[in-house]
Amino acid sequence: MSSTEPTSGGPDASVPGDRVTPADRLAAPEVAEVLALARTAGDADGADPLDEHVLLRLRDPEAPAVHLTARGADGTLTGYAHLDTTAPTEGVGVELVVHPAYRRRGTGRALARGVLAATPGPLRAWAHGDHPSAAALAVDLGFTRARVLWQLRRPLTGAVPAPALPEGVELRAFRPGEDDEAWLAVNNAAFAQHPEQGRWTLDDLRVRFAEPWFDPAGFLLATDSATGRLLGFHWTKVHERQGSARIGEVYVLGVDPSAHRGGLGRALTAAGLAHLRDRRGLDRVMLYVDESNTGAVALYERLGFARWSAHVNYQRG
Incomplete structure (x- = not known):
């Protein structure tokens, strides 16, 4: 609505x-x-x-x-x-x-x-x-109020935390056509309880490759340096709208459940922010997060994000 x-x-x-x-x-x-x-x-x-x-x-x-x-x-x-x-x-x-x-x-x-x-x-x-x-x-x-999705924002004009990757983890760009299935498996595992993001298919992924905003250089993958196994990712997006200032987005950020609690989520967030500021020249960034995901909200607030707006899901029947 x-x-x-x-x-x-x-x-x-x-x-x-x-x-x-x-x-x-x-x-x-x-x-x-x-x-x-x-x-x-x-x-x-x-x-x-x-x-x-x-x-x-x-x-x-x-x-x-x-x-x-x-x-x-x-x-x-x-x-x-x-x-x-x-x-x-x-x-x-x-x-x-x-x-x-x-x-x-x-x-x-x-x-x-x-x-x-x-x-x-x-x-x-x-x-x-x-x-x-x-x-x-x-x-x-x-209708009854069922879910709240926060939009958080922060400036990129000040200090951005350095991406301190855990030992044995490397960062590289996504390779369309090669990383598709591995990414989908990690995404759906990371968001298994999420009503939208955890149900993506290969078609959902690939249709976005054709979008004008898609940039594989801003689709960052964290991999195990010994095995090459995908551990997590930070997919960034840039919104370009006529008459409005450009803004970056933490589009999707996920960590494989087996790699939780090692600081990888924070490191991937920082790496994406640095990419949006240093390589794309942006001065602000946004993201969406469920109000109920208190752990993610706390992480983003520690990284300088603040609430900007709310999106509410209403249900009936």
């Missing part, structure tokens, strides 16, 4: 004449409209309304999903909802956004009711930025 409109009138309040239409596929011009709407909403709200997973699926015409579009009488796209139907028994994933110029008129509620009509089973909806209006809409529609 993105910021929508006031909650007065309850979930059955009257809505405008926007037409909400479901579809299993969107044509290329429709996808372009949705992406433009999402960029506009993100600029207005300070938080992108659709996460990377949804953006990748939007660009893949074969990805199974239900798309709900809201249009005004003149055909203008006023809102969009994406339903990820790949795991319906665990809950259909929902992300919803309303164009800033068409808020406060019931469009978000019309889309939300379309979501409920299309998915009678469990639902999981993200509210990026934790806007009060999205929280109120969630309560009105019977």
Whole structure:
């Protein structure tokens, strides 16, 4: 969910004449409209309304999903909802956004009711930025707050801790096509309890190789110097957005369970920060971490990160 409109009138309040239409596929011009709407909403709200997973699926015409579009009488796209139907028994994933110029008129509620009509089973909806209006809409529609994902940030203009690798560990760049399966095994072991990151497939990995931001030099692997076995990794990302300052991201950082408690996570974090500052010329960095992962939150705070924003997952059914 993105910021929508006031909650007065309850979930059955009257809505405008926007037409909400479901579809299993969107044509290329429709996808372009949705992406433009999402960029506009993100600029207005300070938080992108659709996460990377949804953006990748939007660009893949074969990805199974239900798309709900809201249009005004003149055909203008006023809102969009994406339903990820790949795991319906665990809950259909929902992300919803309303164009800033068409808020406060019931469009978000019309889309939300379309979501409920299309998915009678469990639902999981993200509210990026934790806007009060999205929280109120969630309560009105019977959703409960289930998870909180923090975005943390820190500057790179000051001191960055030196990457002190444990003895017998080497650092090198990821090699696409050679390291894919070894990385996937470590990633899924490191995030075995994580509802999204621990379920990646080779397709999930390789589709990102084609993204314009992908840079294998910033995908750092820690290996056993004697055997070459992969022990951990720090995959960095650089966000380049027209009209906004560039910012780095600790995209994914993981350590094989067998290599825990040796300081490798801290060393990999420091190595990635140094790469983003020294090789990419960035002056700030962000990351996402579950509020419940207190160990990771504590590590990042010791490394100079502070809370910037929150993203909330709501569930229903």
